[in-house]
Amino acid sequence: MKLPQHGWLKVQLHSHSTRSDGRLEPQKVVDFYANAGFSVVSITDHNKITQVLHPHVLTPPGLEVAVRENGDEFHIVVIGAEELPPMAVRSSVSHVFEWCRDNDLYAFLAHPYWSMLNAGDLLNLKSCYGVEVYNHGCEVEISRGYSGHHWDYVLSKGLMLQGLAVDDSHTYTVDSLGGWLEVDAESLDPEAVIKALKSGHFYASSGVKVESFEWENGFVRIKTCGANVVKLLSGNTKGAYLSFNLLRKLANTEGLPLDVELWEEGFRIKSREVTVEGKLRANLFVEVVMRGQIPARGYARLELIEGLCSAWLNPVKV
Ligand SMILES: [Zn+2]
Ligand SMILES: [Zn+2]
Known part of the structure; x- marks a missing residue:
C-alpha cells in the first residue's frame, strides 16, 4: 500500500442543506466549502x-x-445516488448497502457512537465500504463524534471497513470544517473520485496532515507535517504507542530491554524484534519508520494526533 501518487483533494461527504434540516441553501453549502x-x-x-x-x-x-x-x-450516507433506494430496500440496513453495491454507489455508516449502536451489529454490514470514525457535528453537539471503538471492533473481526471523517454540518458555524477526507484521486472527475474512495485511497482528518504513507511486509513509513502522538492500532493485544513525552521518558530510563536514542532532530528505538526511527521538528514527529517484526495481527491502522486534531489512515491487512 502506498499513498499518495497524485496529491490530495479535500473532500466533504456528509452535509445538510435547507432541503432537509440544514440552515444553508444547497448552493451556499457548496460555496461555503469552495x-x-x-x-x-x-x-x-x-x-x-x-x-x-x-x-x-x-x-x-x-x-x-x-x-x-x-x-x-442506523444512518447510512450514500454518494452518487440519482434515485432514492426503493421503500422495500429501506426496511433493512444490509439491503440498503447491498442495493448501493448493486448500483455502483459508495455508501458508509454514519456516526455509530452518536446512534449508540452495538459494535457487534456492524458485523452484518458486509456490503458497506466504511464507517465514520469521526463526525464533527456529533462531537460538538453531544461529545459522541468519535467511533474508534466501533471501527476497531469490526476490523478485529476481519471486516475491513474504511474510516471516514465528516462534518455532518447543519448550521455551518461551530459544526463545520472539523472533519473531512484527503483523497488521492487520479483526477478531479466523478469516476476517478468514486474509484479512489472505493479503493481506500484516502485518509480521514480533523486537522493533522499526512504527506505520504507506505506499508510493505516488515516496513512502515509515514510522513506528516507534525504530530505529537503516533498510534498503531491492531488486533488481539497487538499495537504500539509513541508520543514525544514517552520518548523523552524512555531515553532517560535505565535498564529497559530497548536501546533508545533521542536527539534534537530525530530518534531511534531498537528492540530485538523491531526498530522505530524518525525525524522530529520542534518536538513533533514529521517522519516515523518501523522496520522488522511490526506488532500487528489481522489488521493495522495508524492514527496521528496533534493537540485536539487527528488523522486516521485506512487499515492494512497483515
Ligand atoms: Zn445522521
Ligand atoms: Zn447527517
Whole structure:
C-alpha cells in the first residue's frame, strides 16, 4: 500500500442543506466549502437527493437514509445516488448497502457512537465500504463524534471497513470544517473520485496532515507535517504507542530491554524484534519508520494526533 501518487483533494461527504434540516441553501453549502479549499462536496440531506453545480467543485449527488432495525436507528450516507433506494430496500440496513453495491454507489455508516449502536451489529454490514470514525457535528453537539471503538471492533473481526471523517454540518458555524477526507484521486472527475474512495485511497482528518504513507511486509513509513502522538492500532493485544513525552521518558530510563536514542532532530528505538526511527521538528514527529517484526495481527491502522486534531489512515491487512 502506498499513498499518495497524485496529491490530495479535500473532500466533504456528509452535509445538510435547507432541503432537509440544514440552515444553508444547497448552493451556499457548496460555496461555503469552495471558500474553505474543498474540491469535492456532497450534500447528503435526509431521504432527499440534492445536486447543485459549481464551476470548481465536484458535487456528486448524495443522501442520508435512516433505517430502524431491532430498536436501533442506523444512518447510512450514500454518494452518487440519482434515485432514492426503493421503500422495500429501506426496511433493512444490509439491503440498503447491498442495493448501493448493486448500483455502483459508495455508501458508509454514519456516526455509530452518536446512534449508540452495538459494535457487534456492524458485523452484518458486509456490503458497506466504511464507517465514520469521526463526525464533527456529533462531537460538538453531544461529545459522541468519535467511533474508534466501533471501527476497531469490526476490523478485529476481519471486516475491513474504511474510516471516514465528516462534518455532518447543519448550521455551518461551530459544526463545520472539523472533519473531512484527503483523497488521492487520479483526477478531479466523478469516476476517478468514486474509484479512489472505493479503493481506500484516502485518509480521514480533523486537522493533522499526512504527506505520504507506505506499508510493505516488515516496513512502515509515514510522513506528516507534525504530530505529537503516533498510534498503531491492531488486533488481539497487538499495537504500539509513541508520543514525544514517552520518548523523552524512555531515553532517560535505565535498564529497559530497548536501546533508545533521542536527539534534537530525530530518534531511534531498537528492540530485538523491531526498530522505530524518525525525524522530529520542534518536538513533533514529521517522519516515523518501523522496520522488522511490526506488532500487528489481522489488521493495522495508524492514527496521528496533534493537540485536539487527528488523522486516521485506512487499515492494512497483515
Ligand atoms: Zn445522521
Ligand atoms: Zn447527517
